[in-house]
Amino acid sequence: MTKHSIKHLDQLEAEAIHIFREVAAEFENPVILYSVGKDSSVLLKLAQKAFYPGKIPMPLLHVDTTFKFDEMYRFRDEYTKEIGADLIVYRNKEALEEIGPVENWTCPLCSDLLKTQGLIKALSEGNYDAAIGGARRDEERSRAKERIFSFRNKFMEWDPKGQRPELWDIYNTRHKPGESFRVFPLSNWTELDIWNYIYTEEIPIVPLYYASEREVLHRDGMLLPTGGFIKPREGEKVETIMCRFRTLGCRLCTGAIPSKAKTLPEIIEEVMIARKSEREHRAVDQDRDGSMEEKKKEGYF
Numbered sequence: 001m002t003k004h005s006i007k008h009l010d011q012l013e014a015e016a017i018h019i020f021r022e023v024a025a026e027f028e029n030p031v032i033l034y035s036v037g038k039d040s041s042v043l044l045k046l047a048q049k050a051f052y053p054g055k056i057p058m059p060l061l062h063v064d065t066t067f068k069f070d071e072m073y074r075f076r077d078e079y080t081k082e083i084g085a086d087l088i089v090y091r092n093k094e095a096l097e098e099i100g101p102v103e104n105w106t107c108p109l110c111s112d113l114l115k116t117q118g119l120i121k122a123l124s125e126g127n128y129d130a131a132i133g134g135a136r137r138d139e140e141r142s143r144a145k146e147r148i149f150s151f152r153n154k155f156m157e158w159d160p161k162g163q164r165p166e167l168w169d170i171y172n173t174r175h176k177p178g179e180s181f182r183v184f185p186l187s188n189w190t191e192l193d194i195w196n197y198i199y200t201e202e203i204p205i206v207p208l209y210y211a212s213e214r215e216v217l218h219r220d221g222m223l224l225p226t227g228g229f230i231k232p233r234e235g236e237k238v239e240t241i242m243c244r245f246r247t248l249g250c251r252l253c254t255g256a257i258p259s260k261a262k263t264l265p266e267i268i269e270e271v272m273i274a275r276k277s278e279r280e281h282r283a284v285d286q287d288r289d290g291s292m293e294e295k296k297k298e299g300y301f
Contacts, residue, residue, distance in 0.1 A: 065115060
């Protein structure tokens with residue numbers, strides 16, 4: 001596979017850069033939500049291009065559950081320092097203290113208190129009127145309903161039936177004090193677009209995306225890597241499997257997939273024949289019917 005400029009990617013890149021510049025022009029206090037995953041890495045590259053030769057003019061916000069993979073924390077700190085970005089790390093300390101040790105946490109608790117409520121608190125305390133994120137429409141059905149500039153009321157709630165039209169890429173950014181927008185420059189990208197762009201632009205990513213022999217156990221239909229606070233329960237067996245991650249989240253609810261893809265071209269080939277979204281390996285998306293749409297109405301990203 002040879003590297004080359006793909007016209008389709010050029011168009012997606014131009015659209016995303018336009019969206020970044022529109023946010024910078026129309027909002028007083030925007031922020032970029034940084035999850036440390038592959039989509040966030042693409043988002044940062046696009047932000048760098050949008051404001052080159054200057055630095056990214058808005059801070060990065062990582063809503064940290066404290067349950068991420070160690071490799072993600074190392075990558076976050078090293079890479080944001082390397083590119084000179086302003087990083088804000090926010091944790092819902094009250095929830096962490098109230099629930100206590102990691103053994104007491106579950107995926108729904110983590111999603112509701114550390115992600116959704118943590119994000120709402122972080123955006124409210126920062127008084128941000130626009131939050132740019134890396135969500136894509138192909139990830140999950142409710143995300144396919146999102147506008148690129150997705151309006152949120154003063155309670156940061158999302159109404160999928162009351163969205164503003166975006167005809168001919170004209171964005172209505174009017175908002176009253178307390179109201180805000182979630183902005184998705186990668187809305188029209190696919191997982192395959194993301195990987196092709198990472199390959200073409202030589203974008204650094206967390207090593208967990210590459211296949212390697214890892215000790216895992218089977219739990220709730222997922223391959224969970226052992227180590228740290230993920231320990232085998234009675235009846236569970238630890239196996240060494242060649243695997244990688246299609247998506248990255250908390251260790252509590254992110255599963256690996258069997259894979260031999262150790263390079264970007266191999267990952268791209270693997271994604272080309274995949275028939276299910278990478279989100280199927282995130283337990284947080286399957287904990288109840290209509291899970292993601294309900295979470296988004298409540299304030300989840």
